Each structure stands twice: as C-alpha cells, then as structure tokens.
Amino acid sequence: MSVKVGVVGSGSWGTALAIMLSKKGYAVNLWSWLKEESLRLAETRENLEFLPGIVIPSNVTCTSDMGECIDDVDVIVTAVPSHAVRATTENMKQYVKDGQVIVNVSKGLEESSLLRLSEVINDVIPHAKVVALSGPSHAEEVARDIPTTCVAASKHRDAAEFIQDVFMNPKFRVYTNPDIVGVELGGALKNVIALAAGICDGLSFGDNTKAALMTRGIAEIARLGVAMGAKLESFAGLSGIGDLIVTCTSMHSRNRRAGILIGQGKTLEQALKEVHMVVEGVNTTRAAYKLALKNNVEMPIVNEAYCVLFENKNPKAAVVDLMMRSKTHEMEEVVMNNYNW
Known part of the structure; x- marks a missing residue:
C-alpha cells in the first residue's frame, strides 16, 4: 500500500x-x-x-x-x-x-x-x-x-x-x-480517573484503593457514556478499561504523575509545572463535571476530583467522602433490572 x-x-x-x-x-x-x-x-x-x-x-x-x-x-x-x-x-x-x-x-x-x-x-x-x-x-x-x-x-x-x-x-x-461516542469518551474520561489514581498513590494508599478507584471509575465513565448515546460494551474494550488500566498504573502517564504530586501536597500549578507536559485530565475534569450535571448523571469520583483540583479540597477528605457515601448496590440500574431479588 x-x-x-x-x-x-x-x-x-x-x-x-x-x-x-x-x-x-x-x-x-x-x-x-x-x-x-x-x-x-x-x-x-x-x-x-x-x-x-x-x-x-x-x-x-x-x-x-x-x-x-x-x-x-x-x-x-x-x-x-x-x-x-x-x-x-x-x-x-x-x-x-x-x-x-x-x-x-x-x-x-x-x-x-x-x-x-x-x-x-x-x-x-x-x-x-x-x-x-x-x-x-x-x-x-x-x-x-x-x-x-x-x-x-x-x-x-x-x-x-x-x-x-x-x-x-x-x-x-x-x-x-x-461507536465513536464511546471510544472518544472512554479515552477522554479515563484521564480524570488517572489523576485520582495518582493522588491516591501520592497519599501512599495501596493496591486495594487503586483497584476500587479504577473499577468504580469505569462504572462512572460508562454511566455518562450511555447517557450520551454510547454503547455500554465499548467501555469494556481497549478505549475503556484498556486505556484506564495503562493510564492509572504507568509512570509514562502524565495524568498519574500530576496526581501523585498533588497527593504529596503540591498545588495544581506546581504539579503541572513539574510534569512539564500537557495534562489532559485537568481540563477534562472540568468538562466531565459539567457533562455530569448536564446529563443528570451521578459521578462521585469526578465530583471529588473537581473539588480537589479547583476548590482546594483536601485529598484525604475527598477520599473519606467517597468512602462514606450513602449505601447502594454495585450493579448499574440497567443491569439490576435483569435480577430477580
């Protein structure tokens, strides 16, 4: 060719x-x-x-x-x-x-x-x-x-x-x-979760924390994606869970690196200056926060990331607020409707 x-x-x-x-x-x-x-x-x-x-x-x-x-x-x-x-x-x-x-x-x-x-x-x-x-x-x-x-x-x-x-x-x-809607949203929104994953690393939390964050993170991404017309299956694919895994776990990830610095106590401005590359997750956090409100979709991790980045919320307080949210079931409503409990 x-x-x-x-x-x-x-x-x-x-x-x-x-x-x-x-x-x-x-x-x-x-x-x-x-x-x-x-x-x-x-x-x-x-x-x-x-x-x-x-x-x-x-x-x-x-x-x-x-x-x-x-x-x-x-x-x-x-x-x-x-x-x-x-x-x-x-x-x-x-x-x-x-x-x-x-x-x-x-x-x-x-x-x-x-x-x-x-x-x-x-x-x-x-x-x-x-x-x-x-x-x-x-x-x-x-x-x-x-x-x-x-x-x-x-x-x-x-x-x-x-x-x-x-x-x-x-x-x-x-x-x-x-499904270009799902592929693009998965690729964009995983950067928000990667920032949060980096913050957890900067706070010296463990593998349990990151696994929970990534799992609940892909649930949030899929919830918003489906509300915007994406196919649920796309978020189980390469641009969904695949990209999320690599961006949340690799030191090549500038989003994770910026999150680590913020978790260690640096300001957003200091973290961005030290990474010295475009950190897409920052602007995407603002956009995702607005999209969640616009589409009436619950995205607690995105909400806490927004508060940490732009409202000076203490990252440890954000984690506590995530952990102490109201009790709920794990499966999405669309899935739960297929269960006969």
Whole structure:
C-alpha cells in the first residue's frame, strides 16, 4: 500500500506515530507549530524533549507549513492537545480535500462547548471523514516498537477500515468500532480517573484503593457514556478499561504523575509545572463535571476530583467522602433490572 500521511502535531504522540508509519515505507510529513522546532527536528532527527534516543527516519519531512504537511496526503493525523484542536482545524480546513481521512489521536473534550474532538473537527470541516484512534498506547513504547493495540472508531465504516489497514503492523494492532461516542469518551474520561489514581498513590494508599478507584471509575465513565448515546460494551474494550488500566498504573502517564504530586501536597500549578507536559485530565475534569450535571448523571469520583483540583479540597477528605457515601448496590440500574431479588 502506497500512502502519504501528514501528522499535525510534533509532541510525543505525533512524533511516535510519524516514526511508526514511516517504518511501513510511507512518506510522512510532521508538522510543528513553531518553525524553530521543525528545523531542530529536521537537523537532529530526534525529538529531544519528548522522545530522546529515538531516531526520526529520513522519510519523515519536518515542516511548520500546514499546506506542505497535508495538501496532497491521503491521511491527516491530528495529534495536538485537546484545547488546540479547534484552532488547529481552522488552520487545516483550507487545505483539506474530499477523500482525505482525518484521524484524531488526541484524547479530551472541548471544555467551552463540551463537544467530543471529532465533533469539533466536523464543526469546522463538516464534510470531513473523521476516525478516532484510541486505546492503551503510550508514545514512549510505540516509538520503541513495543507491541500495542488500539481501536479505530468512526461513523464511516470505510474510513475506519482504511485506517486499520494503514496503521496495522506486527507491533501495532488495530481493531475497528462504529461507536465513536464511546471510544472518544472512554479515552477522554479515563484521564480524570488517572489523576485520582495518582493522588491516591501520592497519599501512599495501596493496591486495594487503586483497584476500587479504577473499577468504580469505569462504572462512572460508562454511566455518562450511555447517557450520551454510547454503547455500554465499548467501555469494556481497549478505549475503556484498556486505556484506564495503562493510564492509572504507568509512570509514562502524565495524568498519574500530576496526581501523585498533588497527593504529596503540591498545588495544581506546581504539579503541572513539574510534569512539564500537557495534562489532559485537568481540563477534562472540568468538562466531565459539567457533562455530569448536564446529563443528570451521578459521578462521585469526578465530583471529588473537581473539588480537589479547583476548590482546594483536601485529598484525604475527598477520599473519606467517597468512602462514606450513602449505601447502594454495585450493579448499574440497567443491569439490576435483569435480577430477580
């Protein structure tokens, strides 16, 4: 297969995917929003800030010119922070042509509109076929050819299957899923739970605590997802429980690292400065809090995370309040209705 790819965003994930796709023999363009950064990547053939020690192959063209990056490619990969998706898409739209597939690999929500990121892209470019690529996939491991599995989700089956073919290789397996709502929400909301998991680690709590937090966390994510039109099964998949596991347990996870620092007593601002990378879970916590209210969905972990991050609540008090909530049953109402107790 002869494919041209434009990767918009030269952070860790964008660079890792550019490297991976170039190893399949594709011509890949890698866009940086700063000219100085694109020149540095072209000269050093290494992303020293995010992926030190990983060589950027010669068939990756580094550029800060959006037209040069995406004008004549078959696949456009958007790999910018969630808060920059709309502005970046506005920059892209004059170059996007019919037939090009846009693959969004960012995980988050637009806080101002509460839209999913594929909705943001389609809001700017209505005719675009958008695929969400999500799952347990740390850039640091993908760049080093460590086996990884993701899911390509889209309303357009042909686009999802095309991206499956483009991305799959012996070290990167891709499944397809028509439920883009569930896949995007799972990928975004797990960052909130990962922040909470990090806070628990920073408080020196144990494996029992984290297991409970992750289990109840996926229940909250699924509850909101179903209320927003997602399929329940998606949250048991790669972009649901799969991504939740890796983000809550790995030190590659910037959300978990930020949570650890907050649990150790640092302010949100101090934690973000020390992590020195975009921590998507922070803005997503605000968005999730608003979505829970909008959809009348109970999300106690999200609520406590919001209070810790933005209302200066003591993390230990938040844990006590979670533990002492009113008694209830474990199963969701939709499941309980199938029991004859």
